[in-house]
Amino acid sequence: MTPPRNTLSNLKLPALALTALTLTVLLHALAPRSAVAQDWIVLEGILDVEGWSTDDASRLLTRNDGRPLGSSTLTMWTALRLHAKLQLMALGEVEGEIGAGAFRDAEVGIHQLALRFSASPTLLVEAGKILPPVGIYAGRRLSITNPVIGAPDSYHVNYPWGVVVTGRWGRLDYRTGMVSKPIVHERYLPPPTDRLRPAVGAGVTLATGFRVGGSFTRGSYLNRDMSSAIPDVAAWSSFNQRIIAFDTRFARGHSEVRAEFSLSSYDVPTIDDAVSGKTGYVEFKRTWTPRFFTAFRFEGNDYPLVKLRDTGKWIGKAVLFWNAEASIGYRFSRDSLLKVSYRGDRWENPERNGKAFAFQFSHQFDVMRWLDQRMMGSG
Amino acid sequence: MRPFLFVAGVITLLPAALPWACAAQTSGQVPPRASASGTGRIEGRITLSPALSTDRMRFRPYGDFGRGQFPTERNEPANPFARVVVYIVSPTLSGYEAQEQRPPASISQSNETFDPHLLPVLRGTTVEFPNDDDIFHNVFSLSAPALFDLGRYPRGESRSVVFDDVGVVAVFCDIHSDMSATVLVLDNPFFAQPDAEGRFLIEGLPPGDHVLTVWHDRVAPIEVAASVAAGQTTPLSIELPPPSEQMNRPGSLWDRH
Numbered sequence: 273m274t275p276p277r278n279t280l281s282n283l284k285l286p287a288l289a290l291t292a293l294t295l296t297v298l299l300h301a302l303a304p305r306s307a308v309a310q311d312w313i314v315l316e317g318i319l320d321v322e323g324w325s326t327d328d329a330s331r332l333l334t335r336n337d338g339r340p341l342g343s344s345t346l347t348m349w350t351a352l353r354l355h356a357k358l359q360l361m362a363l364g365e366v367e368g369e370i371g372a373g374a375f376r377d378a379e380v381g382i383h384q385l386a387l388r389f390s391a392s393p394t395l396l397v398e399a400g401k402i403l404p405p406v407g408i409y410a411g412r413r414l415s416i417t418n419p420v421i422g423a424p425d426s427y428h429v430n431y432p433w434g435v436v437v438t439g440r441w442g443r444l445d446y447r448t449g450m451v452s453k454p455i456v457h458e459r460y461l462p463p464p465t466d467r468l469r470p471a472v473g474a475g476v477t478l479a480t481g482f483r484v485g486g487s488f489t490r491g492s493y494l495n496r497d498m499s500s501a502i503p504d505v506a507a508w509s510s511f512n513q514r515i516i517a518f519d520t521r522f523a524r525g526h527s528e529v530r531a532e533f534s535l536s537s538y539d540v541p542t543i544d545d546a547v548s549g550k551t552g553y554v555e556f557k558r559t560w561t562p563r564f565f566t567a568f569r570f571e572g573n574d575y576p577l578v579k580l581r582d583t584g585k586w587i588g589k590a591v592l593f594w595n596a597e598a599s600i601g602y603r604f605s606r607d608s609l610l611k612v613s614y615r616g617d618r619w620e621n622p623e624r625n626g627k628a629f630a631f632q633f634s635h636q637f638d639v640m641r642w643l644d645q646r647m648m649g650s651g
Numbered sequence: 652m653r654p655f656l657f658v659a660g661v662i663t664l665l666p667a668a669l670p671w672a673c674a675a676q677t678s679g680q681v682p683p684r685a686s687a688s689g690t691g692r693i694e695g696r697i698t699l700s701p702a703l704s705t706d707r708m709r710f711r712p713y714g715d716f717g718r719g720q721f722p723t724e725r726n727e728p729a730n731p732f733a734r735v736v737v738y739i740v741s742p743t744l745s746g747y748e749a750q751e752q753r754p755p756a757s758i759s760q761s762n763e764t765f766d767p768h769l770l771p772v773l774r775g776t777t778v779e780f781p782n783d784d785d786i787f788h789n790v791f792s793l794s795a796p797a798l799f800d801l802g803r804y805p806r807g808e809s810r811s812v813v814f815d816d817v818g819v820v821a822v823f824c825d826i827h828s829d830m831s832a833t834v835l836v837l838d839n840p841f842f843a844q845p846d847a848e849g850r851f852l853i854e855g856l857p858p859g860d861h862v863l864t865v866w867h868d869r870v871a872p873i874e875v876a877a878s879v880a881a882g883q884t885t886p887l888s889i890e891l892p893p894p895s896e897q898m899n900r901p902g903s904l905w906d907r908h
Contacts, residue, residue, distance in 0.1 A: 314707075351710040359710065390721065442785075475716055524803060559825075
């Protein structure tokens with residue numbers, strides 16, 4: 273699910289530049305004149321510029337609701353070492369359409385804001401606004417690591433509040449915690465009311481580069497405001513969502529494969545049997561030369577649509593949808609990447625089919641390294 | 652028909668024979684060897700500022716679950732002088748062979764770091780990149796002197812690269828963005844890395860005026876004049892970064908490389 277954002281109407285590029293400049297000057301002033309010690313702070317980011325040609329039905333760039341034109345996204349993250357084993361981290365994003373030298377209708381979101389305590393490799397605790405512990409797609413959220421441009425339609429990443437404990441013993445790894453949000457797709461399910469729910473996951477690395485894992489979560493997914501449309505005998509929080517997910521990654525040489533598959537079921541008011549769905553994707557990436565790679569992702573999606581109609585009746589049914597995206601990537605440098613991709617969407621109803629062609633240029637930067645170079649004269 | 656076959660055979664085999672003939676000719680030009688007799692040496696000590704004595708904080712905003720999700724912390728602090736190389740740049744020294752056999756060059760992927768972080772090698776050296784971790788890494792470089800991508804391979808396996816061109820080669824892991832290493836490919840064998848206390852020694856230098864370059868991945872390379880006399884030791888004391896009044900001064904030997 274796309275995380276909720278604060279919309280800042282007509283946030284101009286100069287305002288963003290001024291903010292960045294202020295931050296830079298502040299860091300400059302705080303740092304010792306002779307050098308920047310970088311053992312306590314990380315401040316990095318990625319600037320993405322995208323453009324696409326699409327029809328109304330395509331979901332290639334769903335993070336912008338499929339609207340045509342182009343957009344740019346500035347993602348920045350910081351981490352501070354508060355103690356040898358304690359870090360404070362934050363990750364935020366500004367996204368807006370490109371137009372007339374401004375980030376038009378820019379949307380600002382703080383995705384992660386958490387304390388990370390590393391007791392040992394077997395016990396790491398994260399508390400705050402964090403990544404969901406279910407599924408592995410979150411690792412592809414950064415454009416630099418995503419081999420295509422779009423995201424799987426049913427693997428939108430949300431950022432719940434909560435506490436998660438992770439760790440590993442040899443080839444085994446685990447994660448368990450309590451988080452505030454269910455994993456929902458905003459087009460298929462109503463926006464949920466936050467309520468704590470358990471989430472667990474585990475994995476085993478069978479061989480170097482080959483890991484299989486699974487995860488599970490269960491909890492309420494309806495909105496409290498829908499109570500009036502729910503029969504008196506039940507509370508909104510008694511209707512549960514259950515998700516069990518499986519994932520695998522395999523890499524060898526210049527090829528990489530990853531896949532996820534999940535089964536979900538939903539208790540729906542006025543419907544006797546739980547509504548179930550399934551979704552999954554498989555992704556291939558092949559690096560042909562140090563600069564050039566190709567990638568392909570196929571997604572099949574039989575996702576449950578749960579909706580309260582204007583008539584006051586609930587519907588719950590699975591909706592079949594699949595899509596495929598193929599991309600070509602070219603690395604100008606370690607930090608700069610250009611991708612072009614084509615995606616086709618297919619529905620049960622052919623009138624909803626869509627297609628899109630897109631490009632994305634990504635540049636990663638490191639503010640502390642830049643400051644360091646300015647001060648050390650190694651620019 | 653036979654003359655035609657002979658001519659065709661010569662034309663076919665000539666391209667294959669040419670490199671062999673050239674190699675044989677080149678091998679006849681024995682490069683000078685740095686010998687102990689009639690040479691001098693430079694002995695120096697480097698002082699690092701506190702900021703250069705620290706490692707960068709390691710952080711991954713989106714790690715894959717399992718090992719590699721969060722970077723592994725070092726068990727002990729790294730030697731800050733391992734990020735320093737001192738070397739002589741001089742066209743007259745080009746082609747010198749090493750006085751002593753150097754150990755095989757290797758950069759391992761260990762505890763989610765490249766070890767060593769900085770490796771100076773003589774041009775033509777083969778560097779091994781063994782994977783000593785249980786997770787996969789990717790080893791690649793987009794630097795002009797060596798463009799390569801070794802892909803991913805499991806623990807216990809290794810890939811190698813021959814560094815034929817002089818220059819700075821930045822090496823990265825495609826999966827773990829906080830992993831990096833530098834291979835400094837040099838034109839002659841007169842280079843050294845300081846020990847844990849900052850001391851270094853370059854031996855077998857021909858007498859004369861030399862320029863010593865001090866390289867650190869966070870500081871602009873600096874150059875220091877050093878006169879070497881046969882049978883004698885030239886002492887040097889170098890501060891990194893150099894005092895600001897000595898940086899960028901016109902005519903100064905503290906200069907950008």
